[in-house]
Amino acid sequence: MSPVNPMAQLPGVDRLLNATDIQPLINEFGRMAITDAIRTLLTESRQRLIVDPGSPPPNIGAMIETLTVQFQQERRSRLRPVLNLTGTVLHTNLGRAILPAVAIDNLIRVSHSASNLEFDLTTGKRGDRDTSVEALICQITGAEAATVVNNNAAAVLLVLQSLGHGKEIPVSRGELVEIGGSFRIPEIMTSSGCKLVEVGATNRTHLQDFAGAINDQTALLMKVHTSNYEIKGFTASVPESELATLAHEHGLPFVNDLGSGTLIDLSRFGLPYEPTAQDALTAGADLVTFSGDKLLGGPQAGIVVGRKDLIDRLKASPLKRALRVDKMTMVALYEVLKLYRHPDTLQQTLPTLRYLSRPADAMMPVAHAVHAALQETLAGVADVDIIDCMSQIGSGSLPLERLPSKGLAITPCIDANPSYPVHQLALAFRALPLPMIGRIHDGQLIFDVRTLEDASLVLDQLSCLSLSAPSP
Numbered sequence: 001m002s003p004v005n006p007m008a009q010l011p012g013v014d015r016l017l018n019a020t021d022i023q024p025l026i027n028e029f030g031r032m033a034i035t036d037a038i039r040t041l042l043t044e045s046r047q048r049l050i051v052d053p054g055s056p057p058p059n060i061g062a063m064i065e066t067l068t069v070q071f072q073q074e075r076r077s078r079l080r081p082v083l084n085l086t087g088t089v090l091h092t093n094l095g096r097a098i099l100p101a102v103a104i105d106n107l108i109r110v111s112h113s114a115s116n117l118e119f120d121l122t123t124g125k126r127g128d129r130d131t132s133v134e135a136l137i138c139q140i141t142g143a144e145a146a147t148v149v150n151n152n153a154a155a156v157l158l159v160l161q162s163l164g165h166g167k168e169i170p171v172s173r174g175e176l177v178e179i180g181g182s183f184r185i186p187e188i189m190t191s192s193g194c195k196l197v198e199v200g201a202t203n204r205t206h207l208q209d210f211a212g213a214i215n216d217q218t219a220l221l222m223k224v225h226t227s228n229y230e231i232k233g234f235t236a237s238v239p240e241s242e243l244a245t246l247a248h249e250h251g252l253p254f255v256n257d258l259g260s261g262t263l264i265d266l267s268r269f270g271l272p273y274e275p276t277a278q279d280a281l282t283a284g285a286d287l288v289t290f291s292g293d294k295l296l297g298g299p300q301a302g303i304v305v306g307r308k309d310l311i312d313r314l315k316a317s318p319l320k321r322a323l324r325v326d327k328m329t330m331v332a333l334y335e336v337l338k339l340y341r342h343p344d345t346l347q348q349t350l351p352t353l354r355y356l357s358r359p360a361d362a363m364m365p366v367a368h369a370v371h372a373a374l375q376e377t378l379a380g381v382a383d384v385d386i387i388d389c390m391s392q393i394g395s396g397s398l399p400l401e402r403l404p405s406k407g408l409a410i411t412p413c414i415d416a417n418p419s420y421p422v423h424q425l426a427l428a429f430r431a432l433p434l435p436m437i438g439r440i441h442d443g444q445l446i447f448d449v450r451t452l453e454d455a456s457l458v459l460d461q462l463s464c465l466s467l468s469a470p471s472p
């Protein structure tokens with residue numbers, strides 16, 4: 001009897017596509033994606049058989065299992081809600097600010113139908129998409145004019161490119177910040193066609209450093225809020241008002257990149273002071289740039305406020321068109337800004353502020369509920385304790401400030417059988433239907449409950465926690 005050709009035992013694409021167990025995958029991901037994945041899988045199997053003709057060809061069941069795991073990965077990586085229990089309220093990797101319900105409702109409503117985005121309902125003619133939001137920003141900040149773009153990086157780029165292209169911009173060496181990702185002041189200067197003139201030293205910059213750097217090529221003076229770090233010790237920086245005066249003596253605009261930029265003094269909510277856009281304008285800035293989704297608590301956006309003639313120049317730039325925001329952002333930003341008209345209720349209505357100002361004592365009921373449930377679920381595997389911990393604001397705002405908080409510390413039992421290393425436990429919690437993202441510190445998995453207002457979000461899904469397959 002001639003030996004069986006193992007290749008001939010590999011199923012064809014059609015047989016796999018018609019298998020009953022694969023139909024749910026086809027329904028979810030589409031026939032094309034599944035067909036491609038089957039082809040790839042068959043090619044790999046064929047190559048394995050060429051290298052090792054004696055190996056058994058995979059059966060249909062095993063191949064479907066492989067495909068299921070593969071698409072499970074895709075299911076997991078698509079954009080979806082998670083529980084931010086990291087203790088960093090404005091976590092850039094976890095989407096920064098959470099929108100208030102009114103903003104979400106209106107965002108959905110305006111996406112469901114046509115809207116008057118650029119249509120004036122009074123005149124019946126073409127309107128301006130930015131008018132309503134800009135009027136509200138001006139009302140809150142007292143600015144003469146405002147404009148909104150995709151994010152604050154875009155706002156800085158637009159300002160530099162529109163006002164400084166081909167010219168020089170002096171910036172203190174202590175403020176040449178990298179915000180994360182690829183946003184670095186020196187690089188953004190280059191991409192906007194400006195020549196960065198570094199002045200002063202890393203720790204100390206004086207007014208005469210700026211004065212000495214000004215010449216007929218200078219476009220503007222700029223201050224960058226060093227949001228994500230602080231220089232301590234023998235330091236000096238030039239007060240904004242003096243920089244503004246110097247700029248104005250030379251007929252130059254003074255631009256302040258605030259970064260986070262709040263619209264309300266946070267100290268009235270028991271939080272550390274962070275300069276507001278109003279403060280920056282009062283100190284003499286002609287333009288102030290800040291983010292929509294940092295302390296402001298809104299959607300991703302970059303806001304520029306200040307002198308009308310300068311804002312008009314930004315609006316006239318072709319770059320403004322490329323950096324403009326869509327209607328969903330506009331409507332969400334509008335609704336968030338409207339909340340600032342009622343500062344007395346802002347602490348309840350704006351999730352970012354609600355989380356940041358939540359007293360540690362108020363977190364105890366949630367901490368107790370989650371503690372009891374975790375203890376039960378992890379019995380024999382890990383110890384769970386309620387701890388005092390420290391949250392941070394995040395997104396480079398007030399990097400050194402910490403907010404007293406409550407957390408759950410999960411410590412793996414070393415002598416448990418089987419035992420789970422802490423990263424394995426963290427992985428299991430990330431695999432939940434609503435992934436729980438904590439932080440690992442000193443061999444413990446910590447869940448900070450500052451941003452968890454409803455314990456049932458955790459309790460209702462703990463039965464899905466799968467501790468299978470501890471790593472060896």
Ligand SMILES: *Cc1c(COP(=O)(O)O)cnc(C)c1O
Nearest residue numbers: 151152153179225227259260291
């Ligand atoms: C965060 C930040 C930026 C970038 O803002 P995005 O909204 O993330 O684009 C720019 N400058 C400063 C000082 C910042 O803190």
